[in-house]
Amino acid sequence: MTRIVIIGGGPAGYEAALVAAQLGAEVTVVEASGAGGACVLSDCVPSKTFIASSDVVTGYRNTESRGVYSGGPAAVRVDAEIVHARVRSLALAQSADIHAKLVKAGVEVVTGTARLGDDTLGHTHRVVVTPEQGRPYHLDAGTVLLATGATPRVLASAVPDGERILDWRQLYDLTALPARLVVVGSGVTGAEFASAYLAMGVEVTLVSSRDRVMPHEDADAAMAIERVFRERGMTILNNSRADSVVRDGDGVRVTLADGRVVTGSHALIAVGSTPNTAGLGLAEYGVALTPGGHVAADRVSRTNVPGVYAAGDCTGVLPLASVAAMQGRIAMWHALGEAVQPLRLRTVAANVFTDPELATVGVSQNEVNAGTVPARAVMLPLDGNARAKMADLTDGFVKLFCRPATGQIIGGVVVAPKASELILPITLAVENGLTVDQLAHTITIYPSVSGSITEAARQLMQHVTE
Ligand SMILES: Cc1cc2nc3c(=O)[nH]c(=O)nc-3n(C[C@H](O)[C@H](O)[C@H](O)COP(=O)(O)OP(=O)(O)OC[C@H]3O[C@@H](n4cnc5c(N)ncnc54)[C@H](O)[C@@H]3O)c2cc1C
Numbered sequence: 001m002t003r004i005v006i007i008g009g010g011p012a013g014y015e016a017a018l019v020a021a022q023l024g025a026e027v028t029v030v031e032a033s034g035a036g037g038a039c040v041l042s043d044c045v046p047s048k049t050f051i052a053s054s055d056v057v058t059g060y061r062n063t064e065s066r067g068v069y070s071g072g073p074a075a076v077r078v079d080a081e082i083v084h085a086r087v088r089s090l091a092l093a094q095s096a097d098i099h100a101k102l103v104k105a106g107v108e109v110v111t112g113t114a115r116l117g118d119d120t121l122g123h124t125h126r127v128v129v130t131p132e133q134g135r136p137y138h139l140d141a142g143t144v145l146l147a148t149g150a151t152p153r154v155l156a157s158a159v160p161d162g163e164r165i166l167d168w169r170q171l172y173d174l175t176a177l178p179a180r181l182v183v184v185g186s187g188v189t190g191a192e193f194a195s196a197y198l199a200m201g202v203e204v205t206l207v208s209s210r211d212r213v214m215p216h217e218d219a220d221a222a223m224a225i226e227r228v229f230r231e232r233g234m235t236i237l238n239n240s241r242a243d244s245v246v247r248d249g250d251g252v253r254v255t256l257a258d259g260r261v262v263t264g265s266h267a268l269i270a271v272g273s274t275p276n277t278a279g280l281g282l283a284e285y286g287v288a289l290t291p292g293g294h295v296a297a298d299r300v301s302r303t304n305v306p307g308v309y310a311a312g313d314c315t316g317v318l319p320l321a322s323v324a325a326m327q328g329r330i331a332m333w334h335a336l337g338e339a340v341q342p343l344r345l346r347t348v349a350a351n352v353f354t355d356p357e358l359a360t361v362g363v364s365q366n367e368v369n370a371g372t373v374p375a376r377a378v379m380l381p382l383d384g385n386a387r388a389k390m391a392d393l394t395d396g397f398v399k400l401f402c403r404p405a406t407g408q409i410i411g412g413v414v415v416a417p418k419a420s421e422l423i424l425p426i427t428l429a430v431e432n433g434l435t436v437d438q439l440a441h442t443i444t445i446y447p448s449v450s451g452s453i454t455e456a457a458r459q460l461m462q463h464v465t466e
């Protein structure tokens with residue numbers, strides 16, 4: 001039987017383990033903190049659970065315009081301890097579910113850490129396991145998967161203390177919501193937390209090093225969300241790099257590169273992540289890293305060392321749970337001799353869980369503007385949509401890209417509440433090469449926000465016949 005050792009039990013590791021077990025391999029997952037990894041225990045799942053509570057408060061916005069006197073968000077009281085307890089308990093429950101699933105599939109799950117040891121017989125890899133309890137031992141395996149994830153990046157001049165200066169994994173230890181939160185970093189993580197805390201009534205200042213929030217996202221979408229943030233009272237400091245964040249009595253002082261000082265009760269440092277590659281014995285083993293320090297892996301998750309694969313955030317390919325899981329599965333299909341399609345990033349849908357949400361798939365506006373992808377585009381504001389009007393949704397849009405000659409749909413952007421659910425028809429279209437004609441002929445529910453997607457396709461269809 002083929003022996004496989006997987007280091008790290010996040011989406012990359014546990015999804016790989018399930019595939020390998022299904023294919024009859026003898027699989028061991030060594031995970032330091034718990035099944036599901038950082039994704040389930042400290043990053044994706046906790047943040048989305050936290051946002052689910054902030055969404056409740058958002059539901060109380062502008063109710064009067066619809067004839068409902070709720071008192072608005074200001075009348076709502078958020079109990080941070082209950083919110084945080086719920087975040088923790090859902091994360092632990094999800095981790096337990098994954099653990100049970102792995103065990104049921106016949107996977108051995110070891111709590112502890114692992115690293116590459118000595119390359120024994122050329123085709124066998126030795127992994128040194130240090131269990132949480134007991135003495136270190138080694139496992140010999142034909143295939144090893146590195147799925148060790150990443151850790152919040154720490155700036156030397158803004159080191160989290162777990163009390164006032166926090167990374168996103170420490171937020172749930174607070175016993176009350178921050179009074180005045182300074183969020184340093186306006187990438188996806190910073191924007192999501194800034195949005196959630198703002199909704200919960202926290203005074204939020206967002207320190208953004210670039211000229212707009214979420215610089216890697218569609219500019220129209222990011223600017224629409226930035227506008228909403230500002231309208232709702234968030235202070236956004238663009239082109240502002242934090243030089244240092246220090247404790248100042250019961251608060252924090254954030255000094256910006258241009259000398260300005262921002263104060264708050266707490267600071268959230270959200271300046272990206274660093275891959276977990278230290279202590280794995282990679283250099284000794286000859287596993288190549290990228291210039292950014294990630295494990296270099298190809299589209300079937302191979303590293304440069306035969307039999308050693310890598311998947312997920314430690315590879316830095318596209319740090320999403322969905323991509324990590326697919327990289328892990330692909331690694332096992334490849335290692336165990338199954339027919340396998342190399343990873344394709346073109347059809348990966350992604351969503352930013354701000355309010356409103358921002359979902360994207362396929363080609364980007366930047367590629368279209370730069371002329372690298374020829375495309376026609378249409379952008380339809382939601383304020384013309386009947387269902388959106390009924391719900392008083394004024395912010396948001398649907399954008400669709402198609403090939404100029406054939407009308408084949410190659411990408412899209414949705415800014416709307418629950419954009420994460422609305423992006424699916426566009427993703428299906430991109431994945432299956434559907435045309436705007438095909439989408440336009442699809443009958444949608446009336447009235448529905450998804451009607452704007454088929455309407456956008458109809459507008460592009462008219463262009464085709466012009
Ligand atoms: C705040 C936040 C929110 C996010 N939200 C989303 C989202 O909504 N949707 C989405 O798709 N993605 C989201 N992501 C990204 C997603 O969390 C990551 O892409 C995903 O966790 C990557 O999975 P992974 O398996 O590579 O690593 P991880 O989930 O990081 O798991 C790796 C595990 O390996 C363990 N490990 C490390 N070294 C060793 C060792 N030597 N021995 C044993 N174990 C080890 C670590 O303890 C860790 O538990 C979010 C990220 C952040 C930071």
Ligand SMILES: NC(=O)c1ccc[n+]([C@@H]2O[C@H](COP(=O)([O-])OP(=O)(O)OC[C@H]3O[C@@H](n4cnc5c(N)ncnc54)[C@H](O)[C@@H]3O)[C@@H](O)[C@H]2O)c1
Nearest residue numbers: 185186187188189190209241242270271272319351352353
């Ligand atoms: N909803 C989701 O799917 C979700 C949520 C969170 C994260 N993620 C994944 O994680 C990835 C990383 O996102 P992230 O936001 O954690 O990191 P990031 O690297 O994308 O963003 C960090 C931001 O901080 C800024 N920054 C760095 N130093 C700074 C300083 N001194 N002062 C001010 N700003 C500074 C950077 O310029 C950057 O814009 C995303 O690309 C995404 O793939 C996904």
